[in-house]
Amino acid sequence: MNKQVLLLIFGMALVTYLPRLLPLVFGLSRALPSWLKRFLSFVPYALLSALIFPEILYSTGSVASAVAGGLVALVLAFYRVNLFLVVIGGIAGVIFIQLLGG
Amino acid sequence: MKTKTNSFHQGIKAGLPIALGYFPIAVAFGVLAKNTGLSTVAAVLMSSMVFAGASQFVALNLLAIGTSYWQIIITTFILNLRHFLMSASLAQRLKPGKLAPLLAFGITDETFSVLSFQPAADNNPPFVLGVNTVAYLGWISGTFCGSLMGQELPALLRTSMGIALYAMFIGLLVPKIKASKAALCLTVLAIAVSSLLYWGPSPLSTLANGWKLMITTILVCTIGTLLFPEEVTEDE
Structure with missing residues (x-):
């Protein structure tokens, strides 16, 4: 591996690590104003929703199989099935549709 | 000490779906890295030091079209800046103490999602470490396998496992929406x-x-x- 690639990897590692590190290590104590605490408490919901949709539609070989897998996961999640089984169920849903040629 | 070990194990269990979802993506990354001309050592080094999937794929694309290194680094920074919000959100529930540098390193969209919706992660650094560790291992081992094999997983397996992380997100989110x-x-x-x-x-x-x-x-x-x-x- 040449030195250039090594520098690239170190550079990427550094700029990725700093935003991860700074809030957790410094400053952001629990003594924040309540509006900011609320803001931060909403982050998981907003981020997770944005991560799911619309990208999920293109996560498998076809939109049809992705929708099928997504629906299986949705139903299992609705009944609060164990997370690992939700994932397996989603995969099974995709395989089922793909085996049908979808 | 015993409870700490238990928490770590619980964390590993909670993080397993992430590892399952990461593995095929990391294999794809390893394969693409090899085709882009990165050695197995370089690919695994990138995965173990950067540990941020989307930006690693983008870096490969940019490398392939001959983008300068500093532009790749700036793009990486922009793509991964959102971790700042996640780290700030986690800081509200976690006093990591000396483990902070280690726990911060493991923050990804996926680990953050699992940790956010797990009451067990509250003020529980060993649990967080467990989640991060198993996710990390899934990512590194997939990269290694992909780069070594130089070919993708069988098509049906690869495309169907593409849904894994999304299914996990749904599994995390839906119970909260209900409540x-x-x-x-x-x-x-x-x-x-x-x-x-x-x-x-x-x-x-x-x-x-x-x-x-x-x-x-x-x-x-x-x-x-x-x-x-x-x-x-x-x-x-």
């Missing part, structure tokens, strides 16, 4: 904004993915802060 109207509103709002950024007019839809996620998150959380006087609590 809280505020969570439901935030979700509907975020899906609307994210769809607009994805399918909307061109200055929006051509934005890098990292920007889209960050814009959606900041916008939706701001609206949420104005609409809801309290943090998300279960209505039941």
